[in-house]
Amino acid sequence: MFLNPRLKSHDLLFYDALEKRSELTKQENRRHAATLKGFEGECLYDEIFNDVGHGDVLVYRDLYIKIGESVTQYDALVIDDEGIAVNEIKNYTGDYKVEGGDWYRAGRRISEDPVAQLNRAVGKLIGLRNAANSSFRVSGKLIFPSDDFYLHTDDNSLWSKIVVRSDLRRYFRQFRGGKIGNKSQFIVRLLSEHIAENPYFKSDVDETRLRKGVYCEQCSSYNLLKTRFHFTCTECQSKMTNETLLLRALSDYKYLFYGKPMTRVSFMNFIGHSLTFKVVYRILLKHCYVDRKGKKTTYTFKYRNFEEAISKAELYFKYKDHLKG
Ligand SMILES: [Zn+2]
Incomplete structure (x- = not known):
């Protein structure tokens, strides 16, 4: 069950508006395309999850959670009585290679480190859980919803953190039969007490x-x-x-x-x-x-x-x- 709607991010709304009212610079064009692509990946994730069904879990989408002094963004949090599964959605397309923990696209190292991002996001929720003296499980997966994404790696431990398009339905089906009881309610309440606004978005247009x-x-x-x-x-x-x-x-x-x-x-x-x-x-x-x-x-x-x-x-x-x- 989706708990909240999937909305365009502040950045995407900004670039959409800017594009209608000015000539975008090359850099703005790139950022606009990247934010749009990210949003499309999230919508694709939602569509496939809808298709498989999510009646046995509670799903928060695009949430900012404030834990301590820092705010972390989550693409999707899948909740049942077992705990929370963090889904970090990456709409990557093309050939990627991971070597020695570094990510490359077409031979060039990329600026993101998806695994580190995921670990950080999971770690924050573990901190939240521990502070609440609770005991639910927090796990995480990197989700690559595009069927045009190819990953090559010599690091076999990476695959346990990753769900690619061809495995996505199977991954979602694993949530079938989940229980939504007191624990889930507790988790949702705990998260909702920490929901924040996107603190990073700023715009200053000439x-x-x-x-x-x-x-x-x-x-x-x-x-x-x-x-x-x-x-x-x-x-x-x-x-x-x-x-x-x-x-x-x-x-x-x-x-x-x-x-x-x-x-x-x-x-x-x-x-x-x-x-x-x-x-x-x-x-x-x-x-x-x-x-x-x-x-x-x-x-x-x-x-x-x-x-x-x-x-x-x-x-x-x-x-x-x-x-x-
Ligand atoms: Zn017209």
Whole structure:
């Protein structure tokens, strides 16, 4: 049973927004591609686990756990009365070689050390368990969900830490018949008391490089024609409500200027004044927390991102979008 949804990481949301509003540098392009690939690997893991079934275990996905002063990220934690299995998901593709503990791709040493990462992640949870005077088991596996991943190694002990695509279903099936009882509940409670926000994400974009305005949900074009309640894209003819486009802009703003206060003026600049103060104000009041302390009134987007905003049931679109294609 999945306990929480799989969400795009802050980094991925940042690069998605940045890509829509500026020309990415080579390095940004690489990072965007890498974060997207990682997310796709996690989704593939979820899909296969869904297919095999996870009714006999509890699964936390993409969690930050604060233990002592440090925060560790977990791709997946599989819990039953036996304990926790840490699954570190690596969406590697191509030929890899491990020699003397070092990892190489196409003959070149890579910057990551997956085994060390896994050991650290497992070690943190062992610390948490010991501090709670409990006795459940903590184990870990590196999961390689791509069927285009090949590993060569002379270190046979490595295979016990690894699950490749061809073994993934079998690995998931091992969790069948697991018991979810008091111990599992205890573990979930213990973890939930230590869940933290991603403390590492920061964004500081040079505002001048950003394209101001609102853009088409379907084809990302900025060439939109304004009518009273809608914008129509002149490239693909999609018709979108003011609200949809402003929610997208609010979501972009959140990740491009993460943690920085947003004022009505700064948001109006961000959207290139494509709507009137009055219309924007109404949307800000509806979808943001308002902080009237101090000289300036600031607004904080209520939702994690655009996708969450439009999926909220209470959201009522009077004038619907018509996306083409
Ligand atoms: Zn369009």
